[in-house]
Amino acid sequence: MSAAAKDQVVIFDTTLRDGEQSPGASMTLEEKLQVAELLDTMGVDVIEAGFPIASIGDFEAVCEIAKRSKNSVIAGLSRAIPADIDRAGEAVKFAERGRIHTFVSTSPIHLQYQMKKNEEEVLEIIRQTVSRARNLIDDVEWSAMDATRTSIEYLSRCVEAAIDAGATTINLPDTVGYAVPHEYQMMFEQIIKNVPNSDKAIFSVHCHNDLGLAVANSLAGVAGGARQIECTINGLGERAGNAALEEVVMAIRTRNDVLPYGCSVDPKYMTRASKLVSAVTSFPVQFNKAIVGKNAFAHESGIHQDGMLKHAETYEIMRPEDVGVRATSLVMGKHSGRAAFKDKLTELGYDLGDNAFQEAFRRFKDLADRKKNVYDEDIEALVEDEISVQGESVKVLSLTVIAGTGGPQKAILTMDVDGRHRTREANGDGPVDATFNAIKAIIPHEATLQLYQVHAVTEGTDAQAEVTVRLEDGGKIATGKGADTDTLVASARAYVSALNKLKVRRQREINVEDAIAS
Incomplete structure (x- = not known):
């Protein structure tokens, strides 16, 4: 390996797999394709497109992303189970460059309580499953789940066995976000030194952010000899999330004096990618988020x-x-035309289809009539709201609310449900409760409200409200967002968006059950 290659860090994005495992962050096939296309364009080296055995939808997504990818390696995740490995191999075979990523637990606590196997049994599982994957494809990544709570001696044996069996990338993740930087760096240094065949594989980091150290640990792992970083857009991921791709890349670029590595990601796409992932998952980006936050x-x-x-x-x-x-912001107003609006969308990183653009422009003109100044943040909130409702079968058409101290709180709501207009009237303990009760009257459901959050997009009494609603139904969680100068309209849109996502998830489960039954 050349000196230049040794100093190049592979960026492995797992937004579509680990990121989607965040409660409520489920994406549709079309949304996954949009994210994958942008990741491919921005120069991400490896895209982990999904977990093919998890569902028919995941399998189809990995297949389709593999077919469309132009530059990135497309990886499919699999447990250390033959059927998983075969399914992942079947999905990534369509890629010009595919990878099977298989994993097994190695820590004592995982072996005792989750695996219920001893160390020798797990070593044999590693040999058999990695070998099986390598017989299907040349590029095989093996991960030691909970590596940071595994002894160096046993972890070294596992790594040596995986490389002997054909693994070309070895991932030693901080699965539960337990490590601190100096010990994570030391782990890699010791493993690379102790394992006799370590020179035959690239070592990888995968850090969770439970202690807020995911990016620091990732960079420490690279200092210890790893040359692949696994990360996600906006740090999306289970529990407290993963290392954020945008933070890792910009740390390397900005502090190349002390982090003398190269990476292929073009950072000018980062803000666009952040907004896209936030829109399709309905996970808002905190204002003070590094690199891509509104206040950055x-x-x-x-x-x-x-x-x-x-x-x-x-x-x-x-x-x-x-x-x-x-660096500068062009203020848009009611006299702005379609060309100016389209140019502003391009400037902000959006590329909408014709129907979505026309609807976004209509809503922009309505907003401009109600607001003295329309800021970039207003347009971003409006467009992200429009993106979130594309393809939804249920939409809010009109809402009238009667509120105040002198009488009952009442909402009169009209919705489009699968092409039919339905109107209902409902009372409630306040205008928001009345609005949600009206939705429930039109679409009966058992979902419970877990989160209702409102924030102003800009300053001023005429600011748009951006509302986030999280619903839970039978263990399934979905998050919806809505934006409007009327907080109640934004609330209705957010609630309906979450209901639509729950409906899509239920339909996926039915499709899987039907497929299994057939």
Whole structure:
């Protein structure tokens, strides 16, 4: 391996697999294809497209992404089970470059309580399953689940067995976010030194953020000899999430003096990717999120503003345009035409189909009539709301609410349900409760409200409200978002969006059951 290759870090994105495992973050096939296409365009080396054995939908998504990928390696995840491995191999075979990623637990607590096997039995499982995967495809990644709570001696034996069986990438994940940077770095140094065939594989990091150390641990692992980082857009993932791709890449680019590595990701797509993933999963990005948060390049303090006016580098260590953020903002208004609106969408990183564009433009003009100033954030909220409702079978058409201290809170709601207009009236303990009761009258369901959250997109009394609603039904969780200058309309849209997602998930389960039965 050349010196240049040794210093190149492979970026492995698992937004579509580990990211989708976040409660409520489920994506449709079309949404997955959109995300995968953007990841492929931005130069991600490996896209983990899904868990093919998990469902027919996941299998189909991995197959379709594999067929469409132009540059990235497409990986499918599998447990250390022959049927899983075969299914993953079947899905990624359509890719120009495919990978089977198989894993097994190695820590004492996992072996005792989850695997219920001893160390020698797990070693044999590693040999058999990695060998099986390698007989199907040349590119095989093996992961030691809960590696950071596994002894170095046993972990070394597992790694050696996996490489002997044909693994070309070895992933040593901090599965539960337990490690701290210096010990994670040391683990890689010791494993690479102890395992006699370690030079035959690339080592990989996969860090969870339970202690807020995922990015720091990932970079420490690279310092210890790893040359692949597994991460997700916006740090999406189970529990507290994964290392954020945008933070890892920009840390390497910005501090290349102390992190002397290269990576192939083009950062100018990062803001666009962040917004897309946030829109399709309905997971909002916190305002102060590093790199892609709304406030990442915003300055309110007088001292900071004074410094920025004199020289941008006084308070900005990165240029906003490097990550796809415009330094200046064009204010849009009611006199703006379609061409200006389309140019603004392009500037903000959106590429809508004709129908979606026309509907977004209509809503923009309505918004401009109600607001004195329409800011970039207003347009982003509007477009993300429009993206979230594309393809939904149930939509809010009109809402009238009667509220106040002098009488019952009443909502009169009209919705489009599978092409038919339905109107219902309902009372409630407040206007939001009445609105949600009206929805339930039109679409009877047993889902319970877990989260209702409102925030203003911009300042001012005419600001758009962006509402997030999380529903739970039979153990299934879905999150919906809605935006409007009327908080109640935004609330209705968010609630209906979540209901639509629950409906899609139920239909997927029915399809799987029907397929199994047949």
